[in-house]
Amino acid sequence: MLISKYFPSLTIRQSEAEALLRLAEPIKDSLFPIVRIQAWPHPKKGEGGPIVRSTDHIEAAYGSRPVGIDLAQPLPPSDKIYKTQDRADWAALGRSEVSALHNPVNGYQAWCSFIASDERRIPVVQWTDDAAILRSQVQQLASLNRGLIFRFRRSQGWNLTQAAGLTNFFLGQTHILMIYDFEQIGNRDDLTSIGIATQSAILSSNMQISGGSRTHVFIASSFPSEFTSIGEEYACLAIRERQLYEMLKTSPPLVTSGIDLNYGDHAAIFASERLPAFRGVPRVDYPTPGEWIYHRRREGFQDAARRVRADAKWDDGNLCWGAQRIREAANGHMKGLGAPGKWTTIRMNIHMHVQAQFGNASLSTDEPWVD
Template identity: 30%
Template sequence: MALTSLSNASYIPVLGLRPAEMQALDELPERDKDQLLPLIQLGPWVGAHNFASSLAKLEESFGNRPVFVTLCDREQSIGDRSVHREIAALRSPDRGYDEWCLFLEQQPNFIPAIQIESITNLAAQISRLYSLGRGLIIPFEQRSFAGIDSISRAVSAQTNGGANVCFFLDFGRADKDLIFSQAKAKAAIAGILENAPNSRVSISASSFPESFTAVTKQEIFERSLHMLLKADFGTKLIYSDRGSARAERQTGGGGTPAPRIDYALDQEWKFFRSDDSTDRYAAYAEQAKAAIDDPNWDKNLRVWGTQMIERTALGDRSAIVSPKRSTAARINIHLHRQLHYGRPSDLYETDDDWLD
């Protein structure tokens, strides 16, 4: 029996082992954590020397609940610490990704991802990981979409037509043009379901903006594409995005971002950005007040992220005072909203106590 039924999964956010994403996950209501089925990109924890620190941080944030797991992008795990060597070993295709399989066998709450960078001994890898009885996820980046047909056939042959298997199609960094991927995505999904009729499919991307100059709002294009495809595939399709995080890590060169408060809605993000960063406390407080005064603000939505914005507006200097904390608040709200998308009554049921 699989660790969790994919028929009950409504949202598979892709999250990295980075401080803002882990704090956002940690601060979710326990009820949300019980329903969420994230795909965690395992990588080095900030400053840690050993991979065990990464696993400990994930457990601290999400407990021992079922999670899909894959490895982070290669460039995120390059270095000379022990953790980098450990991840390199997990990525090795030797003996049908033997090190990866051994690692997963020792982590009972991890739902395995099949690694497809090398398809040598693919059948053996599928058989070994599926035999754990937890289910599987098969991640495809755009560059590997050409292999979907042959790999989905191989997976189907060993998993009863894809039972408890999710095929995950990742469009990576995206913008409004993601909508034009509908035909490509539709053809890929149809092919997968023809080969593996008992499986489910998730389409993912990250359309969160790279720049905010003169930008006050943006449509969540991942949700828009999902709704277009859902008309054809119904419950066979599971929604995914990157939890409003970016697909690629930002590197230096741009300085500290201007103070900004982001507010996640069901189908768009609202941005409240200050051009004055001389007093960051005042700037964040001003933008938090603007968010709360906006007609889209929902005073009845009581999660950690909204409380952080409210505290910031009141001048609390332990609330949002940095880009990291602002990002964590946005991701926290976004995860909660997307988990309960289309179910307004569930949106307001949290198990945490809040103070006005």
């Protein structure tokens, strides 16, 4: 039975891996990440192929703890011009390895074997429209006795069509992690309206699976993809996924159905298959339990960090790695802090640190549930 307080959804890239690595060990103990495997983009002699490099980074960041393992979509062939033939070959190998794991032959046998090869891997079932292949995959993964993860994604119609292939397929006492992933929440979306639609999808998803003991998790992201239109130099943004979570957690139909929702999110990343843009004016983000603040300064990251440090929202009791990096930058110690990617890592580290401590705690919201 999972006792985690917080369920961040990650795709293993350099920023996510380091943000997870830099969390304190007790914080890591209180979260359960669900990571999407993809090909690691940077080759290193003697360190294995693109998929092995990716899993090695998970192990280095999270240790021997069990971790949810999902699979990123395969990338199409690229017309990118690589500096060397070795890098071009590496990229092609990565696409090939990911595509191989997506092969549905024999009930996704390649995926099932990949999961079976490491006992720490808790599998996310890969959806398919072929009911026989889906059932074969689920049976193979369930036989590992590690539990199963079903991820229902809003952009895929909550996968209700595919899940219908499991009708009358009884999972006995297998522990099931049911993830309801709304993905991206727009800054103008009406939370009550999308909450009602999401509530209906959760109830339908839950009914599609037979048997099993269950942990239910709602996941979404409202982190924006651009900032110029929000605030040229400063903004304070509500973490809308937490607001929506709190509305859903107390919704009478879910409570009546015995669905006790846990909290997860996309770890302060725009929820999409692509990397979020971080170009232009230097920006330093500071996550709090219910808000993100940011300061953008043309003068550079040091000036932005100084303004974050002086902001009324700053918590001087937060001593996590990311907060310490902001303190260092504000004091003029900028070694290793001049690249935008490092500030993505810092934001994610602070966000996961804060959310892991709050877990399922209720934060105030100005948008009441209306059903």
